[in-house]
Amino acid sequence: MADSDSGERSEEPTAKKLSEARQKGQIPRSKDLGTMFVLISSAVALLMVGDSLVLSLSQMMKRMFTFTREEVMDTQNIFNIVGEVFAGVMYPMLWIFAIITLAAFVGNTLLGGMNFSWEAMAPKASKLSPLQGFKRMLGVQAGVELIKSLLKFFVVFFVAITLLTVLFEEIISLSLESAPSNFGHAVEMLLWMFLVLACSLGIIAAIDAPYQVWNHTRQLKMTKQEVKDEMKNTEGSPEIKGRIRRAQYEMSQRRMMQDVPQADVVITNPTHYSVALKYDTEQGGAPMMIAKGADQMAIHIRTIAKEHGVEILQSPALARSLYYTAEVNEEIPEALFAAVAQVLAFIFQLRAHRSGKGRRPVPLAKNLPIPDDYRY
Template sequence: MADSDSGEKTEEPTAKKLSDARKKGQIARSKELGTMFVLVGSASALLMTGESLVAALSTMMKRLFSLSREETMDIHALYQVVSDSVASVAAPLLWMFFIIMLAAFIGNTLLGGMSFSWGAMAPKFSKLSPLAGFKRMFGVQAMVEFVKSLLKFFVVFIVAYLLLSGLFDQILGLSLESIPNNFGHAVDMLLWMFMALTFSLIIIAVVDAPYQSWNHNRQLKMTKQEIKDEMKNSEGNPQTKGRIRQKQYEMSQRRMMQEVPNADVVVTNPTHYSVALKYDADQGGAPVVVAKGIDEMAMHIRTIAKEHGVEIVQSPALARSLYYTAEIDQDIPEELFAAVAQILAFLFQLKAHRKGKGRRPQALAKNLPIPEEFRY
């Protein structure tokens, strides 16, 4: 009991808790993973489009530095030259930007997926508190970020040192190469060194992404009382649900009682069970149960039936069978057709006799044809 009320967040977050947090913009995110994808995407884009971009820039520079006198004096011709020059570099630049944007999108949605929340964009005045800022500066999260920064520095430093050591002879040899071949060679080496340095950040991302996912889950953990409260709110308070069910039951009983005056007969126990039946001879089909009840409800049905002149027939076995096997507003079971038919026939003859159109019917048989499996 003490553990239950301790308030410690030991329980995994529920699906509703995760969903609510996501709506507020609280999802697992790794800045290192996004940065790594952007840098690797940039390096890949430069390697894939660098040659065509350099060629386009070279063509543009040659064209702009070889303008004729007529072109410089004609504003329309000058606009055309500038337009053609920009168009020549547009394609490689667009491809490069597309690759970088795609890498940024993948890197920032790979962990946590896509999420758009107005709540995340709303200003939080609590962040303006000096005390809260002091806690962020010297808290656990700040220490984790500091350790990550040191790790990034050492990883990049070691990879850069290894690259420079391995390429040292080639770097010195650039001075012996002819121009412009040495420039192309230098750019090529720089691009591959940039690619190697960015790939070194994979080490940081591999460590940071699982940590961010674990930390996000830890922050959303719940106490046992919070889980109980959530279940109560989602499923409804038992007392409230009980009152609702009681109201629904009372409404259904009132509707049921309103149908008793329209019944043709009420079959009774005669003290514990009452079942009101309605049969539409013009429509055909089977008799329908319009009301049923036991004890006080059964007595109430009989009272309403007497007030409205509905015939009441005592048949204990049939009343119990109808009560347990037939539902309200549903046809009676086929197995009870014969027994109910005898009662209806008796009533029709009795009504005809009262109108002077026939002789008095014989008393209703005490042992109506009720199958054994329908006897209760």
């Protein structure tokens, strides 16, 4: 059962898998979406620039059929005239070309974005294999394309029949209109029908675009073992990461132990917890926790403090509160300022007394002002 589960592609592709597929040129693409954009833009471009294009073509035809004898005999001049005539047609043609090109770019990059891959352009022997060709012709993808083609035919056929039915009387009435206005009316009607037919392909595109995204994701799905292997390759095996974390922890502990001799006081539980505090009287601010530890680490902190003459004070409630609410190399919580201030005042007075500069301090109160929320 485990073997069969591991071989099932049930996991979504990772970011690395998607990136590698993109480098190979494997991105979701919808041909129907691009085709729809091109056809709609063609119809819109002809509706926008059609009058200018017809006028330019009309002027070109008139000029080309009204050459004088002198113009025909002048070889140099005839080429200049032809160039001027075609230049008048180029302006509306460039507008149409620009609109269609922009629509083709948007339609083909809207789904998968813009991507360039040399690997996708490289020749592949599988594309030349007749066997692979038959597989593609008889595969699932070929069946899907056949269904889409039939669906496109029926959609366009239905829309065309509907348009002809709705506009039948208007089409018949064209024969009653006078020339050349009836030609203009017919061309305008054809362009609007073409636009509606192009828009009808939106039904196919609305189905094909989500399908292409789903199919692309399905093809890139991974097995659970592949996901695990990728994580090992990118992030390292759990054993290596565990050793790295242990090494980092040991380094941080060594750095913390090096700061203990600089502490003003070490507050203990007295056996299970030890916290080392330092207060900079020159800079002011709040006292800082420079080391903390439990069990063996707490004993180690007390040992280093004794070796370097750091005062050790027993206050179980305060030691537990500081251990659970303060972090190393950070200021202690504001709620514990009052309790810690009494401890530091006692320590500084004790130092002054030992150096002969003050009297012996009053013993520290057993019940320090620790809020109930900070009692552990």
